[in-house]
Amino acid sequence: MSILKVARLGHPILRAGTLPLPRKQIKSDDIQRFIDDMIETMKEYDGVGLAAVQVHESSRIAVLEVAENPRYPKKPKVPLSVLINLNVTPLTDEMEEDWEGCLSIPELRGRVPRYKTVQVQALGRDGKTLEFTASGFHARVIQHEWDHLNGKVFLDRMRDLSTLAYLQELSRYWPEK
Ligand SMILES: [Zn+2]
Numbered sequence: 001m002s003i004l005k006v007a008r009l010g011h012p013i014l015r016a017g018t019l020p021l022p023r024k025q026i027k028s029d030d031i032q033r034f035i036d037d038m039i040e041t042m043k044e045y046d047g048v049g050l051a052a053v054q055v056h057e058s059s060r061i062a063v064l065e066v067a068e069n070p071r072y073p074k075k076p077k078v079p080l081s082v083l084i085n086l087n088v089t090p091l092t093d094e095m096e097e098d099w100e101g102c103l104s105i106p107e108l109r110g111r112v113p114r115y116k117t118v119q120v121q122a123l124g125r126d127g128k129t130l131e132f133t134a135s136g137f138h139a140r141v142i143q144h145e146w147d148h149l150n151g152k153v154f155l156d157r158m159r160d161l162s163t164l165a166y167l168q169e170l171s172r173y174w175p176e177k
Pocket of ligand 1: 101102103104144148
């Protein structure tokens with residue numbers, strides 16, 4: 001396994017969108033190795049999610065996991081998930097705002113509104129269909145990754161940029177975050 005280079009904001013691939021992965025390709029050695037590398041890269045940089053475009057591949061793959069994480073302490077846990085050809089449908093109009101960061105936008109956080117509950121459809125790394133409902137922080141992480149697959153970043157979703165802050169200033173001036 002290897003740790004992949006993470007594309008930062010300004011790299012055109014982050015804005016280019018992605019193509020669905022044919023189901024029969026999922027079990028190929030190349031794709032399985034790539035998924036392993038994505039997981040290792042996410043963990044190396046203490047991310048809670050990573051989309052393929054962030055490591056310079058235009059395919060519709062996201063990985064996520066919320067475990068003990070120094071970048072996101074006190075967040076509910078989400079088991080390691082691989083979501084291929086991810087599609088997300090809001091189940092309610094209700095939204096909530098919370099802080100988000102992104103490995104492609106290092107050091108910055110901002111408050112982002114997200115749907116509280118979403119329906120998730122995807123294929124797992126075994127090619128089988130996954131369908132489930134996610135809410136709260138889990139739903140937030142999935143919406144963040146889904147945006148990456150569609151060429152968007154969390155800055156695009158902020159209602160205004162007044163909460164955009166560097167981590168150091170955030171811990172100093174917003175200690176409750
Ligand atoms: Zn991100």
